[in-house]
Amino acid sequence: MAKTFRTGLAAGALVLAYLGLAQCRSPQDAAIVTGSTTVESVREGGRLVVLTLKGPTTFRDIGDGGFGYEVDMVEAFAEQLGVTPRYVVMKDIDALLTAIEKGQGHIGAAGLTITDARGERVQFGPAYRNVSESVVCHQGGPAPTTLDALSEVNLTVLAGSAYVETLTRLKKDHPQLKWTERKAGSAMPMLIDVAESKLDCTIADSHVAEYARRLHPGLVMPMSLSQDQPLGWIYNSKLGGMDETLSTWFSAAHASGFLETLDERWFGHLDDFDYVEVLRFVERVEDRLPEYRTYFETAAQETAFDWHLLAAQAYQESHWDPDAVSPTGVRGIMMLTLPTAKELGVKDRTDPAQSVEGGARYLQRLYDRLPDGIEGEDRTWFALAAYNIGMGHIYDARRLAERRGLDKNSWDDLEKVLPLLSKKQFYSTLRHGYARGYEPVRYVRKVRDYYNMLRANVPV
Template identity: 45%
Template sequence: MRPAIFSNLRLALGLGLSLSLSACSSEEAASPDLEAISDRGELLVITRNAPTTYYYGRDGEVGFEYELVSAFAEHLGVSPRFVIRDSVDDVINALEAGEGDLAAAGLTRTAGREGRFAFGPGYLAVQQQLVCRRGGANPGSIEDLADVQIMVTASSSYVERLEELRTEVPDLTWEARPDLTTEQILELVWKREVDCAVADSNIVAINRRYFPELQVIMPLTEEESLAWMLPPDSRGLRRELERWFAGLDDNGLLSTLQGRYYGHVDIFDYVDVARYRRRIHSRLPRFRPLFEEAAETHGLDWTLLAAQAYQESHWDPSARSPTGVRGMMMLTLRTAGDLGVDNRLDPAQSIHGGARYLADLRNRLPDSVEEPDRTWIALAAYNIGMGHVFDARGLARDLGRDPDNWVEFREVLPLLAQPRYHRNLRFGYARGSEPVEYVRRIRNYREILIRELDD
């Protein structure tokens, strides 16, 4: 079954103007909640530490919710301050206790919650899924849920849904844990310490890469909307949220964040991911010093370089393709010669050559291309050639797309295979879907690698 992850990201439709807080109407400016935020100079945001919300990456604070909230705070002319709580239960309790202006923590808008809180516009469509482990419990129907051990995080939308299902299955039981996050419960399922869990599809998609034996058994809901939750008396803030979200469809922020955090997780190959995780511990240690040295020399992140090498050769120094590219970084004979690599089967030469080549490609892109898009487009050029990338950049401009934005640019690359587009391009035809897949897989491998190294 292919999870329904984000089939309707842009739930906030309509045309709106992005107004600053000072430009609000006099009625809105007088709203006590907005006044308090303005006087404080901070937007207090309650969230939780998780890969789908807010976390510290290698370069500081990151996360889908983090970036979206930060953009809204900038719109208000204030700074965001994040109040971190451990679980959904803690987030909700903190909001109810007045510890923040809003909660942005991957929260579903449910009937039970609407009776206690206000909500901003929906921004991401997800679906609740029953998740078990391969070789373990495998209920075939809703009625069979009474025969399996189910665990969920307390005060979650999953509890509300299970309570609804109990009207159909009176013997249905579950354990609601206030001390565990959904991510922790999924890990318990993976460890066979509990039969099954319920989780939103975006959380499942992220975590299946780390726990590949997790299996989606069935959806438990139709698509539901994630939304920011506010205190019930936050009239001014809610109106401002509605206005701001209405303009996001035009400025492309939601689609950009989707591409940044979820654009590479649709790929899931159980066998490939399981094999890759094993090889991180069996094959990678031999080559890690080479990746680290080459990355430092050429201004790259070594985990990115290692992930790219795995995509190229599965860390096999003697790898060879039918087209004649060879070695750890699968260099062509001509490219190897240009880079001073005289033995493509020497892993040190291959890794340093590949790192230099990727760095050179990244440096050849215009200054208007910022990170991380700069790296993704450079990887695409490594796969397909810079000539085709420049062709696609020109085509993107002709089509009114942003050639500096990877999310938009990747939509243009497959058009290089269509005669009506490539016949007028300097470098002509290219299998433009391949670099899109190439970049997605490298991003996926890199995130799995970072997770394995942190554990």
């Protein structure tokens, strides 16, 4: 990540692997009595015990680690402290709060809404994101837009959640409201039941609901119960210095644009929702991906890319169709040109095994050719863009970014100038000339979108 901030170390260090989506340590299965009384003792111990909950934006176990929006923040924070995070996945919200109260974790990072009731049990750090509480229902089923209508549906919500507090408050003026509470690590079990028409509706934070809709396109959000609910990490007030440490870190994270960039990475694509497109993708995951998954996994082992990324790229290229062909002659599941295929030793572009292996090696080659200044996940996005438009045009865009006072090594900044390659006043001054620069911008966004959906929905 090109934008960094400093509170001892650059937070950009969260980028630990090719994609920068944290390859965190495997979670523990029980809370840990830390024995720490100050942040300094945490540093000396070299370990940050992080309590979390399983969910698409909090923590998802991927075998040798995990990933999630919360994980990315934790990794950056731990890097700044100079410690290694150890994750403990709690069974539900109350268990997490209780463990923090007992000193069985240094922080709780689980996308928890800051509420007065929770504040009586634990200490909250600074707010880092605001969300609304969305009522989520199934397309074609009940879709309440008023509290009176909501009282008539089969509503099940996450036990111990802020949604229960909101409903309890609303019930004072709307006594007809009723709901069932279910203990779980996140709202996802209820969201899945709604998607499968087992429940009429549930409630979820807006970003979680939008994320779930990428996996279950039949979900709809007919109304919100509240707006601008702040999220925060929690800790025990007896842990000396944590208040100041978190305040300093989050202040710097906001000021540097780090959190804004992280929000864009995780949630910037969610507004671009196409029901038919997402439904088709979900269908292809079920009926096509299993046939080719082994090829992606093998190629990932040979190149060190995540197989989910290679699969996402292949879907963007061909929708996992080994016989795909374009008007320009590119062909196969990875849509290789004939010259590139010959260079890579791919004899049959329509052979999915050869195509995936060749395409992955080509992406790795592009990745390795990029200048040293391009780091972390930015390097992956640059390589994908080069796969789509050619390395020459990527170098042209970097020159153009530099001329305009932007960071030529930042994908966020390169996105701003790539579309200018189609305008004569700009491409006429560059070595490789005209290019449809908007295409790699869209290409990378779509690959990232599919990648996130695969990581959230397809196990290792």
